[in-house]
Amino acid sequence: MTISYIALGSNLNNPKKQLKIALRYISEIPTTKITAESSVHKTKPLGPQDQPDFMNQVIAVETALNAHALLYALQAIENLMGRVRTVHWGPRIIDCDILRFGDEIIDTDDLIIPHPEMHHRDFVLIPLAEIL
Ligand code: ROI
Numbered sequence: 709m710t711i712s713y714i715a716l717g718s719n720l721n722n723p724k725k726q727l728k729i730a731l732r733y734i735s736e737i738p739t740t741k742i743t744a745e746s747s748v749h750k751t752k753p754l755g756p757q758d759q760p761d762f763m764n765q766v767i768a769v770e771t772a773l774n775a776h777a778l779l780y781a782l783q784a785i786e787n788l789m790g791r792v793r794t795v796h797w798g799p800r801i802i803d804c805d806i807l808r809f810g811d812e813i814i815d816t817d818d819l820i821i822p823h824p825e826m827h828h829r830d831f832v833l834i835p836l837a838e839i840l
Pocket of ligand 1: 716755762799
């Protein structure tokens with residue numbers, strides 16, 4: 709089993725509710741259990757300012773999946789929830805980013821772990837600190 713930290717963010721269509729829906733789907737990923745949840749933090753957008761504030765949260769999961777299988781499960785949830793990739797750094801219904809996966813270092817086309825931007829982002833570090 710591996711412990712992984714995942715950052716969630718939403719700024720569209722009732723963002724708090726979107727985080728709850730994402731948590732429910734994540735809890736249904738096979739062999740994966742949510743072991744910690746930060747509180748929900750309201751944050752100013754990083755990037756274009758002409759978009760709503762975000763709701764951000766970080767969770768820990770314990771999983772028997774490998775990192776790519778977890779990534780694909782999270783991408784399936786994003787797609788199921790209606791995420792459309794249009795504006796770069798634009799508003800989004802849900803974003804699920806793997807921050808850490810055990811102590812693995814991964815550098816592939818579709819997945820870089822540890823998340824290369826996490827140490828620049830208060831909206832990730834503050835909720836992460838809360839659950840550590
Ligand atoms: N800004 C904040 N505050 N929270 C996010 O989750 C977030 N996600 C993003 C961009 C658009 C970079 N800005 C964000 O992807």
